[in-house]
Amino acid sequence: MIKRTFLFFLAAAFTISFYSFVEDDATNDNRKQRVIKTIVIDPGHGGSDAGAKGQYSYEKDICLDVSLKLGKMIEKEFPDIKLLYTRTTDTYPALHARADYANNNKGDLFLCIHVNSAPSRRMSEIVGHKTVTYYTGKGKNRKKKTKQVPQYRYYTLPSNAKGTETYIWGAHKSEEKELAVRENAPMLAEENFEKNYGGIDPNSPEFIALSLLKTKQYFKRSATLAGYVQDEFVKVGRVDRDVKQRGVGIWVLQATAMPSVLIETGFISNPEEEKYLNSGEGQTELSECIIRALKKYIKWLEEKQEEDNKDEKEEKSKDTDRKATAAKTKEFLEMVEANEKKKQAK
């Protein structure tokens, strides 16, 4: 069973590579928009899963508001990018279904929008003293004494934690990502396997190398975008909690066969940030930061693509050179041989 699913994964990875290869050829003159064709936005939680709770709001609602606002801006800034949402209302699609949806629609980027939370701080203060009686000694020496014992009041304060962090699926977990990719990629349907990928030998070293390369590319791309997102948050004065790798709790990132990041937009447990996250200005600022990061990311992808194309061309011309040299050498040797024969014939 494992072997079989592994083959399917390889087929999926190959299909992805194959598609991007075809796309490269077809869009030579309209490359700008084509490095990303489809973005899937995933507003965290929803429905019966409210996510983290603030003093007056729920994470699920902020996630949806920010996602929809961000989506509108993406549509405006990048009209050629196809935009999809895992949810647009207060519902809870299973994580598995979210990943499947993104994979089925051949997303080029998966953006999860979340809100962070930290436990409140337990505080205490002395509100007075109580007189307590106690005894020392035994028999005749027994004495009655009193002492003052402080009385405390306990209360909680919201956590001080604030700022943004962006998660990517851990590099050390890339094997698990492969596992998830092969378990979830929709093109792996068994009946279609022979029909669609019959001619490919999934055991060939080239094929395996290509598949592993694809997984590494997801990581590099996710990490690059995550870095850009945090950079932009810093520029508008948000507290930077950095790009983090996490294995647990972000299942959805590992299951997507595409670069993916999870953005914790702020702390609902911090009253100041809860206000910011619920405000129109806050949500606009967050979305604008993500848009600027996206622009940088697209530019980076385009430059990478150009470099790759250049490398490819160089390789090709090197190849032509080699062939030309080989042909010339062959010609020369044949000429020498012919001359030798002529000499011998004389």
Ligand SMILES: [Zn+2]
């Ligand atoms: Zn969340």
